[in-house]
Amino acid sequence: VQLQASGGGLVQAGGSLTLSCAASGRTFSGYALGWFRQAPGKEREFVATIRWSGGIKYYAEHVKGRFTISRDNAKNTVYLRMNSLKPEDTAVYYCAVPNGDCSGNGCFDRSRFPYWGQGTLVTVSS
Numbered sequence: 001v002q003l004q005a006s007g008g009g010l011v012q013a014g015g016s017l018t019l020s021c022a023a024s025g026r027t028f029s030g031y032a033l034g035w036f037r038q039a040p041g042k043e044r045e046f047v048a049t050i051r052w053s054g055g056i057k058y059y060a061e062h063v064k065g066r067f068t069i070s071r072d073n074a075k076n077t078v079y080l081r082m083n084s085l086k087p088e089d090t091a092v093y094y095c096a097v098p099n100g101d102c103s104g105n106g107c108f109d110r111s112r113f114p115y116w117g118q119g120t121l122v123t124v125s126s
Helices: none
Strands: 002-006 009-012 017-024 033-038 045-050 057-059 067-072 077-082 091-097 120-125
Touching: 002 091, 017 033, 017 091, 017 120, 033 067, 033 077, 045 067, 045 077, 057 067
Parallel strands: 009 120
Antiparallel strands: 002 017, 017 077, 033 045, 033 091, 045 057, 067 077, 091 120
16 A cells, blocks of 8 residues: 655745645545644644545644645545645645544544555745
8 A cells, every 4th residue: 555645845824735645556445534744843643634425524723724635536535735824834744544434533543544655745934
């Protein structure tokens, strides 16, 4: 199983980026897909998760209203649209997949996500 994240880069505060994560090696039909991030010197934290149906999404409080997670099941790909970026959004962003679909705490507890991509760096300058 491989998860290939892309789309990171350097952007000014207030700008936007869209991250993509393509899964290969198996289909993730029936699985939720998520994004986490890790800033320098900090623990990896939950950002957003989208359940298999795509109709239920979860967001961390600090990104609600600014970030949007979406998925294309035909392409086995998950996206993270990030608007109104802030310097504190600077981090390595990781896509991740849990064991199947998720519910409740399982949708944002990183210990429930065994599959991880390599990460893509997002740097927001002030």
